[in-house]
Amino acid sequence: MSRIRYFARETWANIRRNLTLTFAAILTVAVGVMLVGMGLMAGYASGNALDRWEGGVQFEVFMDPQIDPSQIDALGLELETHPEIDRIEFFSSEEAYGLVSQQMADQPELLAQVSPEALPPSYRVVPRSVEAELIESLAAQFRQRPGVMSVQTGREEVDAIRTWFSSFQGIVLLLSIVLAGASVMLIFNSIRVAMFARRREIEVMKLVGATNSFIRFPFMLEGMLHGLVGGIVGAIAAGVLRGHVEGLFSRSDILAFFRSFVVTSSQFTTVVFVTVIAGVLVGMLGSAFAASRFLDV
Amino acid sequence: MIRFDNVTKIYKGETRAVNDVSLNIAKGEFVFLVGPSGSGKSTMLRLMTCEEKATTGNIHVAGKDLSKLNSWRVPYLRRNIGSVFQDFKLLPTKTVYENVAFALEVIGRPDGVIRTQVPAILELVGLQDKQRRFPDELSGGEQQRVSVARAFVNRPLILLADEPTGNLDPDTSEELTSLLDRINRTGTTVVMATHDQTIVDRMRRRVVALRHGELVRDEQRGAYGGEPEHGPAPDDAAPGDAPPAAPRDGTGS
Numbered sequence: 001m002s003r004i005r006y007f008a009r010e011t012w013a014n015i016r017r018n019l020t021l022t023f024a025a026i027l028t029v030a031v032g033v034m035l036v037g038m039g040l041m042a043g044y045a046s047g048n049a050l051d052r053w054e055g056g057v058q059f060e061v062f063m064d065p066q067i068d069p070s071q072i073d074a075l076g077l078e079l080e081t082h083p084e085i086d087r088i089e090f091f092s093s094e095e096a097y098g099l100v101s102q103q104m105a106d107q108p109e110l111l112a113q114v115s116p117e118a119l120p121p122s123y124r125v126v127p128r129s130v131e132a133e134l135i136e137s138l139a140a141q142f143r144q145r146p147g148v149m150s151v152q153t154g155r156e157e158v159d160a161i162r163t164w165f166s167s168f169q170g171i172v173l174l175l176s177i178v179l180a181g182a183s184v185m186l187i188f189n190s191i192r193v194a195m196f197a198r199r200r201e202i203e204v205m206k207l208v209g210a211t212n213s214f215i216r217f218p219f220m221l222e223g224m225l226h227g228l229v230g231g232i233v234g235a236i237a238a239g240v241l242r243g244h245v246e247g248l249f250s251r252s253d254i255l256a257f258f259r260s261f262v263v264t265s266s267q268f269t270t271v272v273f274v275t276v277i278a279g280v281l282v283g284m285l286g287s288a289f290a291a292s293r294f295l296d297v
Numbered sequence: 298m299i300r301f302d303n304v305t306k307i308y309k310g311e312t313r314a315v316n317d318v319s320l321n322i323a324k325g326e327f328v329f330l331v332g333p334s335g336s337g338k339s340t341m342l343r344l345m346t347c348e349e350k351a352t353t354g355n356i357h358v359a360g361k362d363l364s365k366l367n368s369w370r371v372p373y374l375r376r377n378i379g380s381v382f383q384d385f386k387l388l389p390t391k392t393v394y395e396n397v398a399f400a401l402e403v404i405g406r407p408d409g410v411i412r413t414q415v416p417a418i419l420e421l422v423g424l425q426d427k428q429r430r431f432p433d434e435l436s437g438g439e440q441q442r443v444s445v446a447r448a449f450v451n452r453p454l455i456l457l458a459d460e461p462t463g464n465l466d467p468d469t470s471e472e473l474t475s476l477l478d479r480i481n482r483t484g485t486t487v488v489m490a491t492h493d494q495t496i497v498d499r500m501r502r503r504v505v506a507l508r509h510g511e512l513v514r515d516e517q518r519g520a521y522g523g524e525p526e527h528g529p530a531p532d533d534a535a536p537g538d539a540p541p542a543a544p545r546d547g548t549g550s
Contacts, residue, residue: 006402201399204386207346208451209375210403 029230187286227283379448
């Protein structure tokens with residue numbers, strides 16, 4: 001009991017004693033782990049969006065939602081019997097709405113603006129060939145048919161987007177490594193200041209035979225707390241960012257791709273977990289480094 | 298209890314602070330370590346607590362060979378040694394009670410032990426009425442008694458005192474020495490490094506005299522001066538002889 005009370009008291013006293021440095025350390029950790037979260041989410045979201053094209057070996061034919069249903073069926077039959085087409089899948093307006101409402105589960109106010117009738121019914125077409133050019137020419141045959149609103153092939157966009165995202169992730173990863181380094185150094189420094197402020201206590205502790213681990217523990221705990229708080233703040237920031245980006249993209253008409261640019265709840269849980277753990281690790285590293293450097297017998 | 302075998306300590310490769318000293322202190326002895334500034338008294342004490350390692354020679358303290366002691370075991374050695382300094386080393390933000398309790402707290406003693414031991418030791422040093430005072434509200438003599446209480450609260454086998462009366466007036470010095478004497482009578486080995494001729498001459502205990510890091514005299518029931526040719530006159534050693542002194546440890550070494 002006396003131990004727990006001692007550690008709690010000393011750690012709190014340390015944090016209170018140099019609030020500005022603590023604040024700087026926590027903020028740096030927060031920005032660093034937010035970048036980690038951003039990189040992860042970009043990866044997840046682009047993965048989710050790209051999954052719809054299954055590597056570009058299929059294309060989608062979007063029908064005008066206003067036309068007669070018989071016209072839609074006629075085109076479906078034509079697609080199905082086409083010698084170069086393996087199989088097709090039909091998505092009615094209602095099914096499209098079901099998909100959209102899944103993706104926008106977190107934004108009910110946005111979803112409310114979408115009505116099932118406004119969404120185009122579509123055919124997902126899987127050709128026999130996987131050659132990009134053949135798929136392109138096949139897709140072009142259907143582009144001018146009456147009742148067809150648009151035909152989307154994924155390949156080039158997919159490749160371009162994939163490249164764009166992997167370089168984006170690379171930059172974010174690099175930045176987060178730099179910030180992680182800065183966080184470790186800041187925590188190292190703030191723990192060093194805490195130790196300097198308590199050098200008389202430390203001197204007495206050594207004198208009366210406190211073990212090194214006992215002396216170090218409150219400082220390690222402090223560094224870990226910096227990391228933990230920074231990690232939590234970073235995770236919250238990542239969550240806010242997620243909401244903004246998804247809100248922005250779900251309204252975008254530039255590319256259908258971006259409409260499926262979402263992070264699912266379970267993926268976001270992973271993101272939160274990783275960012276908080278990253279924060280704690282950074283805190284532990286910085287304080288362990290300081291403790292081993294300045295607290296030898 | 299404490300044994301030095303041909304111990305030499307060289308600081309920074311040139312300053313010979315302790316030179317080929319052999320010394321044996323039995324359990325329950327009271328020993329004065331005397332000598333001018335820079336004669337190696339503080340270094341002797343720092344060697345005993347493993348704050349410094351002997352350059353050559355062997356030191357045994359409380360049955361442990363210090364040259365073979367793992368660094369992680371040093372704290373456990375120090376729990377057997379109480380230390381008192383000229384500058385008290387009390388924590389200004391803690392009360393008398395908290396200063397003494399701190400010594401037990403940081404070696405993981407349970408609450409119950411702390412609650413019974415701390416008042417008992419404060420009574421022994423005569424400060425039971427000043428438990429809630431802060432160090433700067435006390436006189437020098439009282440502060441030093443707090444530091445003795447802190448050093449002794451864990452009932453160590455050995456009590457080391459480095460110039461404990463250096464900042465005290467003669468009357469207070471005498472009080473403090475008689476406190477150390479009482480502690481010694483409980484069976485604790487006491488080693489006190491001092492400049493204070495009056496105390497040494499009055500107590501008539503074993504005197505070990507150092508000069509330029511060498512042991513020049515060791516007599517039972519001795520006086521500060523010993524043989525006339527050694528004289529009590531202050532002898533300032535060559536400045537180069539002084540080891541790098543710890544902060545606030547002005548006269549010690």
